[in-house]
Amino acid sequence: MVSKKIVAVVMVVGAFAAGAYYGGSQKAPVITNSSAGASYSGGYDKSADSDAKKSSKKSAVKQRTEVGETHVVNDGETIMAAVQAAKPGDTIQVMPGTYHETVYVDKDDIRIIGVIKEGKRATLDGKGVLNDAFLYSGNNFVVENFFITKYKGNGVMGQAGNNFEIRNNIIEDTGVYGIFPQLGKNGIVEYNVISGIEDAAIYVGMSDNIHVAYNDVFANVAGIEIENSRHAIVENNNVYNNTGGILAFITPGLPIKTTYDVIIRNNFIYNNNHKNFGAPGSMVGSIPAGTGILIMASDDVVVEDNIITGNKTTGILITDHANAPGVTIDPESDPNPDGVKILNNLMYNNGYDTIDEVKALMLTEFKQGEPDIVRVGVTNDSCIINRHRYVSVGVNGWAECEFTNTDAIDSYLLDEPVPPRVIDPSERGKVVYNGVCAGCHTYTGRMIGPPVQIIQALYMDNPQGVADFIASPTKKRDDYPEMPPQNYLDEKTRLAVAEYMLAQKK
Amino acid sequence: MSVNRCYHVVPDKVIFFETVKIKAGMFFSITLLNKVLGILLFILALVLAFSFSVQANEKLNVKMPAVYQQCVSCHGDVGQGNNLLNAPVLAGLSKAYLTRQLANFKSGLRGSHAQDTFGNQMQPFAKALDLNKDVPLLVAYLADLPTVDIKQAAKGNLKNGSRYYQGKCGACHGGVAQGNEAMKAPKLAHQHTEYLRRQMKNFTTGLRGNHANDKYGRQMAMMAKTTSGKELEDILYFIAMQK
Numbered sequence: 001m002v003s004k005k006i007v008a009v010v011m012v013v014g015a016f017a018a019g020a021y022y023g024g025s026q027k028a029p030v031i032t033n034s035s036a037g038a039s040y041s042g043g044y045d046k047s048a049d050s051d052a053k054k055s056s057k058k059s060a061v062k063q064r065t066e067v068g069e070t071h072v073v074n075d076g077e078t079i080m081a082a083v084q085a086a087k088p089g090d091t092i093q094v095m096p097g098t099y100h101e102t103v104y105v106d107k108d109d110i111r112i113i114g115v116i117k118e119g120k121r122a123t124l125d126g127k128g129v130l131n132d133a134f135l136y137s138g139n140n141f142v143v144e145n146f147f148i149t150k151y152k153g154n155g156v157m158g159q160a161g162n163n164f165e166i167r168n169n170i171i172e173d174t175g176v177y178g179i180f181p182q183l184g185k186n187g188i189v190e191y192n193v194i195s196g197i198e199d200a201a202i203y204v205g206m207s208d209n210i211h212v213a214y215n216d217v218f219a220n221v222a223g224i225e226i227e228n229s230r231h232a233i234v235e236n237n238n239v240y241n242n243t244g245g246i247l248a249f250i251t252p253g254l255p256i257k258t259t260y261d262v263i264i265r266n267n268f269i270y271n272n273n274h275k276n277f278g279a280p281g282s283m284v285g286s287i288p289a290g291t292g293i294l295i296m297a298s299d300d301v302v303v304e305d306n307i308i309t310g311n312k313t314t315g316i317l318i319t320d321h322a323n324a325p326g327v328t329i330d331p332e333s334d335p336n337p338d339g340v341k342i343l344n345n346l347m348y349n350n351g352y353d354t355i356d357e358v359k360a361l362m363l364t365e366f367k368q369g370e371p372d373i374v375r376v377g378v379t380n381d382s383c384i385i386n387r388h389r390y391v392s393v394g395v396n397g398w399a400e401c402e403f404t405n406t407d408a409i410d411s412y413l414l415d416e417p418v419p420p421r422v423i424d425p426s427e428r429g430k431v432v433y434n435g436v437c438a439g440c441h442t443y444t445g446r447m448i449g450p451p452v453q454i455i456q457a458l459y460m461d462n463p464q465g466v467a468d469f470i471a472s473p474t475k476k477r478d479d480y481p482e483m484p485p486q487n488y489l490d491e492k493t494r495l496a497v498a499e500y501m502l503a504q505k506k
Numbered sequence: 507m508s509v510n511r512c513y514h515v516v517p518d519k520v521i522f523f524e525t526v527k528i529k530a531g532m533f534f535s536i537t538l539l540n541k542v543l544g545i546l547l548f549i550l551a552l553v554l555a556f557s558f559s560v561q562a563n564e565k566l567n568v569k570m571p572a573v574y575q576q577c578v579s580c581h582g583d584v585g586q587g588n589n590l591l592n593a594p595v596l597a598g599l600s601k602a603y604l605t606r607q608l609a610n611f612k613s614g615l616r617g618s619h620a621q622d623t624f625g626n627q628m629q630p631f632a633k634a635l636d637l638n639k640d641v642p643l644l645v646a647y648l649a650d651l652p653t654v655d656i657k658q659a660a661k662g663n664l665k666n667g668s669r670y671y672q673g674k675c676g677a678c679h680g681g682v683a684q685g686n687e688a689m690k691a692p693k694l695a696h697q698h699t700e701y702l703r704r705q706m707k708n709f710t711t712g713l714r715g716n717h718a719n720d721k722y723g724r725q726m727a728m729m730a731k732t733t734s735g736k737e738l739e740d741i742l743y744f745i746a747m748q749k
Contacts, residue, residue, distance in 0.1 A: 281672040281681045325665055328673040445669075450677030457728035458678075458689075476688040479681040 029388030030400065034305075034344045037404030043261030043300050044209070044231040044412050051185065051418040060188045060211075061140045061163050062109065062417045064089065073122075079103045079112065086110055088138075094146070096120035100127060104488050105136040108420050114145030114169075126151030126174065131484030133174065136161050137435065139420035144168045151175055153484050155194070158184045160435030163417040167191045176440075176448055176481065177203045178220070181210070183256075183435040186414045190214045198277055199284050199448065200225040201242070204232060205439060206256040209412045213237065221278040222247055222287065223269075226298070228256045231412040237267045244287040245272040245311065249296035251283065252321060252330030253442030253451065253506070255434045259298035260339075263406055264306065269293060271310040279479060282446050286326030288313045288355050295337050297321050304343035304406055308350060308372070314358060315350035316342065318394070320377030328445040332506050340375075340382040341401055347372040347390055362393045428493055429500030436486065437497065443506055449483060456502055466498035467491070568650045571643040576631065585647075586654040587698060592624045594701040597651035600685060603692040604645040606722070608632050615720040622713040624704075653696040660699040662736075662743025670737050671744040674729060683748045690722045695748035702742055706730050 046052045068089030071082040075097020082092045088109040096117050101124070103112070112134070114122035124133040124146055131153035134143055139162045148155040148171045155171040158164055158181035165188045171178040173196035181187050182205040193216045194201035200222040204210050210232040217223040223242040226232045228250055239245040246269060248262045269292045278285035287294065290312030295301050296319050308315040321327050321335035329335060351358070351371035358374050375382075375394030383401035423431050440448035441455070459465045471494055473483035486494065570583065577596075581587055585597030596604065610616035611632030617625030635641055672681070678691035685693030694702060708714035709730035715723030733741060 279681075281668070281676055326669055326672065328669055444673050446672040446676060451673055453732060454674070454677045454729060457725045460724065460728060477677065477680075477686060480677070 029386070032344075032385040032400070032404055034385070034404040038402060039408035040302060040341070040403040040406045042263070042406070042409045042412070046414075049414075052414045052416070060165050060186050060413055060417065061111075061142055064109075067091075068109075073099075075099075079124075083107070083110065083112075094122040096122055098123045098125055100125055100130070102126075102130050102132050103134050105134065105138050105141060108138045109140040110136075110138055111142040112144070113142070114147075116145050121145060121147040121170070123147040123149070124151075125149055128152065131175070132157055135159060135488070136164070139163055140417065141165075146170070147172075149173055152481065153177070154180050156180065157439065158182055158187070159439075160184065160421055160423075160431055162186055162419075162421050164188070165190075169193075171201075172196050177201075178217075179203070180205060180439065181207055182439045183207060183431075185209055185418050187211070188213075188413065192216070195219045197221065198279075200247075203227060204229050206254060206434065207232075209414055211235075211411055211413050218242060219274060221274070221276055221284050223272065225249070226259060226262050227251055228254050228259055229262075230258065231261045233263045233265070233409070233412055235263070235266045239267055239269045240271050241274050242272045243274045243276045243278070243289045244291040244294050245269040245308075246292075247287075247294040247296070248298045248301045249294065250298055250321075250333050250335075251442055251445070251447065252328055252333050252335075253444040254438050255504075257330065257333045260300045261412075262298060262300070263302045263304070263409065264293060265302070265304040265406060267306045269306055269308045269311070269315075273310070273312045279446075279448070279481070281326065281479070282448070283326045284447075286324070288317075290314070290351075290353065291317050292350060293317070295319070295340055296324055296327075297333065297335050297337050299334070299337065300339040300341070301337070302341045302343065302406055303345060304341075305345060307346045309346070309348045311350045312353040313351060313355055314374045315345075315347045315372040315390075316374070318373070318375040318379060318382075320379070323377040326446070330444065330506070336378040336380065338380045338382065340379060342373065342382075342384040342387075342395075343401065343404060343406070344386060351391065358393070365393055365396065367391070367393060429496035429498075432489065432493055432497040433500050433504075436489075437501060440483075443504060449480060450477070452501060452504055456504070459498075459502060463495060463498040463502055466501060467494040470494055470498070568647060571647050573635070573640045573643055574647055577644070584654070585651045587701070589698045589700055592701070592704070595654050595656070595697050596648045598653040598696060599648060599692055600687050601645040601649045602687050603685070603690070604648055605637075605641055606690070608635060608641050608644070609637055610720065610723070612637065615717045616714060616723065619713040619716065621711075622708060625708070625714065656696060656698060656746075658699050658746035660739075660743045660746040662740040664740075664744060664747060666737070667740035667742070667744030667747075670733065671741045674733055675741065675745075683745045694745045697745070699742050699746050702745065703738075706733075706738060706742075710734070 070091045071086055073079050073082045073094045078101050079094055079099055080101055080103050083105055088107055091111045094114045128150050130151055133148045133151050134156040137159040141161050142165045143156055145168045151174040153175045155174040155178045156166050160183040162185045164184055166179050167190045169192045171194045176199045178194040178197045178201040179189055180203045185208045188211045189202055190213045195218050197220040201217040201220040202224045204226050207229045208231050212224055212234045213236045216238045218241045221243045223239040223245045224234055226248045234246055246264055250259045272292055273290045276289050292308045292311035292315040294317050318337050318340055321329055369391045371393055372390035373392035373395055383399045384395055385401050441452050443452045470486040472485055475482040580591045580593035581596050587593050587595035611629050617629040678689040679694050680686050683695040685691055709727040715727030
């Protein structure tokens with residue numbers, strides 16, 4: 001009796017599946033030609049942005065009207081000494097050689113250019129001891145042509161500097177982030193070669209109007225991350241052999257709560273099947289190996305004209321916060337990826353060794369096979385063209401996009417650089433918290449460092465204790481990297497940021 | 507010898523339970539109290555019988571110090587704890603954590619709140635210990651004992667438990683609940699879920715971690731208040747799944 005019932009159920013399910021399959025294949029698909037049709041207008045309204053000024057010139061950093069002094073740094077000298085001697089408007093040329101230092105740039109309008117002589121570069125070697133190669137908080141900063149290796153934290157990290165250009169650098173095995181502009185507006189990251197990073201090769205954090213192009217990123221946990229950022233274009237990059245290729249998402253618990261208006265186009269995204277070597281339990285440590293593009297909770301992400309092949313879990317994974325492992329919920333962040341727009345992409349040989357969760361999801365649509373596109377959780381107002389080309393799950397109900405390309409959008413960089421960020425003394429704690437601490441600490445979740453909520457419990461009435469710790473941290477947790485000293489911040493600033501941190505509620 | 511100890515222990519408990527009843531005036535009727543005591547005695551007997559058999563097991567190369575005899579009836583001869591007696595697992599906890607807790611019970615930082623029934627129960631034992639002589643012997647024995655495999659009855663969502671464990675607990679108690687002495691955070695794996703749940707409630711309601719001088723207890727109380735309900739159950743399930 002029981003077994004008969006089961007057989008009946010199986011037959012009904014089978015009939016449904018067959019119906020879905022044959023029914024689906026008999027309809028002629030709508031083929032959309034992307035060279036015709038409307039162009040996407042983007043999500044950035046220049047006229048509404050008080051920072052944006054009209055001009056015919058385009059660059060992230062202000063064009064110089066007066067050329068400053070040029071300081072030459074030779075092998076055996078330090079770049080930092082040159083930065084100390086420099087005035088805004090000056091250029092620092094670094095000759096080939098090996099430099100073992102951290103370069104802090106808190107002045108505006110400094111350009112640090114490595115001189116490449118017959119293939120020999122200025123090399124910054126952290127020797128596994130130093131944390132950062134370049135830390136800049138000045139505005140209008142340029143860094144070019146370096147070889148950076150063996151730092152524990154970051155190759156190049158921006159801390160609240162606006163208008164930056166980071167290009168032509170080779171970065172190998174430098175810890176947590178290769179290039180990490182945090183809390184910056186109007187910046188370019190291009191022509192860099194980055195590998196061996198245990199979180200993200202390029203991490204655009206809490207920033208606006210960013211252009212990431214022509215980078216070669218491989219053998220990292222995450223290739224390129226657009227995180228809690230808006231108006232970003234990621235194009236013409238070569239992204240392969242990472243755990244996850246290109247990611248646009250919201251990390252819950254950061255001070256800036258949104259990611260939207262991101263265009264991912266014309267990239268090669270292939271064979272991103274690297275074993276995940278991020279810290280277990282951390283958010284990035286939970287990315288399934290074999291993810292070409294990950295869109296988590298971010299809105300209005302356009303995916304167009306990429307070549308996406310050989311990513312074993314899936315080509316494009318779209319998820320809300322609730323279905324993502326290792327992610328805590330932030331009531332202040334919308335957890336759903338809304339307005340995803342998938343235009344034409346070449347997708348081939350993805351999802352050939354996918355995870356059980358995806359297989360189970362496919363069964364709900366009576367599908368089997370190797371998925372190019374997987375959507376899990378809630379999404380609203382998303383659209384796709386030429387969906388019949390892909391093995392997909394979760395996109396059946398999506399609309400046809402009303403446009404077929406993004407040709408109308410050249411760049412989200414501003415015509416004229418934004419005004420330098422001026423920090424009111426009363427805002428010191430906040431800016432340092434957003435620009436420095438939030439790079440590794442979220443309020444409730446595990447990123448690189450422990451959550452702020454836990455720090456609040458440990459130091460509940462002791463901001464001085466936090467200030468002292470950040471000046472000279474000690475290793476306290478086996479499964480977290482050691483915190484780098486923040487002793488380049490003066491004593492007053494350290495106390496201000498400690499007090500600000502302990503007062504946060506989200 | 508153990509039997510004598512047993513007789514010694516039980517009258518203490520009788521007095522203790524009556525005190526609680528009069529003081530707090532709740533939880534137990536007299537008949538219920540008698541029943542509970544009956545069950546307790548029965549269990550004690552079982553535990554003792556069981557413990558003799560385990561003691562005979564020669565796999566253990568850690569020698570029990572005499573001063574631990576008085577703990578056996580509740581916490582078990584190999585620190586395995588006893589859920590029915592609300593006695594936590596002690597085996598494999600760090601020396602520093604055990605020492606701190608015994609000192610806290612002795613000084614009254616822990617187990618003083620009138621409603622902390624089981625903490626109240628522990629205090630007289632700790633008060634009788636010499637912190638310099640007895641405690642080092644006890645904690646050296648317990649810290650070296652192998653962890654206990656517990657059949658956990660906990661249920662929950664592992665994925666959700668993992669994300670909130672990592673978000674709220676792991677930074678101090680370790681990614682796999684192994685504890686971290688640098689953070690003064692005890693191991694949570696291999697502990698009874700019921701005990702952990704009760705301590706979370708104690709921290710949340712101010713029965714534990716409420717004393718101005720109990721810095722680490724206050725830290726824990728602050729974090730305990732950030733979770734409850736299904737989220738907490740999932741966290742407990744995640745911990746129960748750690749081996």
